[in-house]
Amino acid sequence: MAAQTSKIDDVAATDFETLTSFVMKEHANQELVVFLNAMQTSLKFIVRAVRKAGIADLYGLAGTENSSGDDVKKLDLLSDEVMIDCLKKSGACALLVSEEQEEPIVVPEATRGSLCVAFDPLDGSSNIDCNVSTGTIFSVFQKTSEGEPCAADILKPGTDMVCAGYCMYGSAIDLCITFMNGVHRFTLDDSIGEFVYIGPLTFPAKNKTIYSCNGALGVVSSATPAPAPAPAPAPASRHSPLATRRPPRPCMHHNQRLSNTLPRPIATFLSLFSPEGNYQLWDANIQQSVELFKNPSDGSKPYSAR
Numbered sequence: 001m002a003a004q005t006s007k008i009d010d011v012a013a014t015d016f017e018t019l020t021s022f023v024m025k026e027h028a029n030q031e032l033v034v035f036l037n038a039m040q041t042s043l044k045f046i047v048r049a050v051r052k053a054g055i056a057d058l059y060g061l062a063g064t065e066n067s068s069g070d071d072v073k074k075l076d077l078l079s080d081e082v083m084i085d086c087l088k089k090s091g092a093c094a095l096l097v098s099e100e101q102e103e104p105i106v107v108p109e110a111t112r113g114s115l116c117v118a119f120d121p122l123d124g125s126s127n128i129d130c131n132v133s134t135g136t137i138f139s140v141f142q143k144t145s146e147g148e149p150c151a152a153d154i155l156k157p158g159t160d161m162v163c164a165g166y167c168m169y170g171s172a173i174d175l176c177i178t179f180m181n182g183v184h185r186f187t188l189d190d191s192i193g194e195f196v197y198i199g200p201l202t203f204p205a206k207n208k209t210i211y212s213c214n215g216a217l218g219v220v221s222s223a224t225p226a227p228a229p230a231p232a233p234a235p236a237s238r239h240s241p242l243a244t245r246r247p248p249r250p251c252m253h254h255n256q257r258l259s260n261t262l263p264r265p266i267a268t269f270l271s272l273f274s275p276e277g278n279y280q281l282w283d284a285n286i287q288q289s290v291e292l293f294k295n296p297s298d299g300s301k302p303y304s305a306r
Contacts, residue, residue: 016196016197017196017197018186018194018195018196018197019036019040019175019177019186019194019195019196019197020033020036020037020040020194022184022186022197023036026179027179031092031113031114031115032092032115032140032162032163034090034091034092034113035087035090035092035093035113035115035117035140036163036177037090038086038087038089038090038092038093039083039086039087039138040175040195041086042082042083042085042086042087042121043136043167043173043175043188043195044188044193045082045086046078046079046082046083046121046122046136046167046169047169047173047188049075049078049079049082050075050122050134050169075122075134076100076121076122077100079121079122079136080098080100080101080121080122082121083098083119083121083136084096084098084101084105087107087117088105088107088108088111089111090111090113091111091112091113092113092114092115093107093112093113093115093116093117094106094107094112094113094114094115094116094143094149094153095107095116095117095143095149095150095153095154096116096117096119097116097117097118097119097154098118098119098120098121099119099120099121100120100121104149104151104154106148106149107149112149114142114143115140115141115142115143115162116140116141116142116143116149116153116154117138117139117140117141118138118139118141118154119136119137119138119139120136120137120138121136122134122135122136123135123136123137123166133168133169133170134168134169135166135167135168135169136166136167136169137165137166138164138165138166139158139161139163139164140161140162140163140164141153141154141156141160141161141162142160142162159180161180162179162180163177163178163179163180164177164178165177165178172187172188173187173188173195174186174187174188175187175188175195176201182200182201183200183201184197184199184200184201185197185198185199185200185201186198209293209301209302209303209304210303210304210305210306211290211293211303211304211305211306212305212306213278213279213290213305
């Protein structure tokens, strides 16, 4: 990986790998190459919109809800339109399923390919107003039905995917893709406008003692009263590997009380740093596991929360 990175930084280098050249070399599938070209074009448009959100007044809600019942942000709507437009025009797609759309989109026959794509154009959009990382996620299946594309072409097990990936918009723009044989990482080089191959993603030789929880979901509106704490689960046997030294903390209740005393943007921002915003909604096994991470029964060093 170090050698590949040094080539990227060397302006005289001519043999580094881009996303397009990597897929062309590794996969004899021209339609997949065309699709990923369209996908990366839409990702670059979204990157630009995310970076200019404050300047272009793209923060805030669009006044609608998506297919999951979530409030749609302005950037959600823009990202969805850009991605649908790029994929429909690519000539590689047959069916598009977006989180922002109630119904699947059947690509017109004149520009139809054979790939069926499910995507969330801007995942984590609740983080937008707080300037925290967002991303795009997608998965691709091959159309197998006769005639018009249908739900059966995309409602398949993950083992049937052609490829899947995510792009994270943070301090770097990282695109990670699997073609069902490992995961490969590409980073957007702004100077040439290309996703450059960094190398395969690998697990560290030594396991990390880190756990993560979705804390942002614990935020409530200041107009929402804080509910009474849920009863704590029955404690595990002191001889059980899940035995803990202290009862679970009702973190969600604390977050809600905090959000009732602060302006909503500030409460939302602070909640991102509380890793257990939805603690009371977890089942007992998850609660006990997290407590074990924080207080190992063997007296070893606690896990770190991220």
